[in-house]
Amino acid sequence: MTETNKISRRSMLTASAGLAATAISGTTIGKSMIVTPANPEGPFYPKHKQVDKDSDLTLIEGHTERAQGEVIKVTGQVLDDKGLPVEGALVDIWQANAHGRYHHEDDPATAPTDPNFQGWGMVKTDAEGRYAFTTIKPSAYMVDDKWSRPPHIHYKVSRRGYHEITTQMYFAGEALNEKDNLLNEVAENERDLLVVDFNEINGVLHGNFSVVLAKVS
Numbered sequence: 001m002t003e004t005n006k007i008s009r010r011s012m013l014t015a016s017a018g019l020a021a022t023a024i025s026g027t028t029i030g031k032s033m034i035v036t037p038a039n040p041e042g043p044f045y046p047k048h049k050q051v052d053k054d055s056d057l058t059l060i061e062g063h064t065e066r067a068q069g070e071v072i073k074v075t076g077q078v079l080d081d082k083g084l085p086v087e088g089a090l091v092d093i094w095q096a097n098a099h100g101r102y103h104h105e106d107d108p109a110t111a112p113t114d115p116n117f118q119g120w121g122m123v124k125t126d127a128e129g130r131y132a133f134t135t136i137k138p139s140a141y142m143v144d145d146k147w148s149r150p151p152h153i154h155y156k157v158s159r160r161g162y163h164e165i166t167t168q169m170y171f172a173g174e175a176l177n178e179k180d181n182l183l184n185e186v187a188e189n190e191r192d193l194l195v196v197d198f199n200e201i202n203g204v205l206h207g208n209f210s211v212v213l214a215k216v217s
């Protein structure tokens, strides 16, 4: 599914008075947008300070080797519920490595650690509300013998004047998505908003995940 389709599915048909319907990269200003569904933070939000939290999770400052795994690029826009870009929003992501293990002391997984994977990154959106990360595709991991989490990236998105959102981004086409207890907590008609299609561009998988924040009234 293209980003344009995804955004238009978010859009409801109530046009907001006073705003011209101007297209911005597939979105339509002036229409009410569905606020991105929340999804649990989970137990592995980083506990300890980390010097390098930049937008390239595949390379830790000072290291010569890159992270293991398939490199992906995740880009998107942070928008308000009228479809207007939110500049200066903090996009905070954390995820498991290519083996399905978090860089977190509470992760009971026995899968290998990857000392060259940053695991955590933060960026602020630009004037058009855009952000971009380079990272690796996380692996699935077992929660217990009946439940394996599909590959996912955790997100927290915040900006003064807006309600903070904690959620998770999923990869389209993963068989585990349909059985995932946390993705299934999202209302069925909004679940697709968290599931992103990745397409190869110049040998790298690209996905677009836009986040809609509600204004604090």
Ligand SMILES: [Fe+2]
Binding pocket: 042, 044, 096, 149, 152, 154
């Ligand atoms: Fe997780």
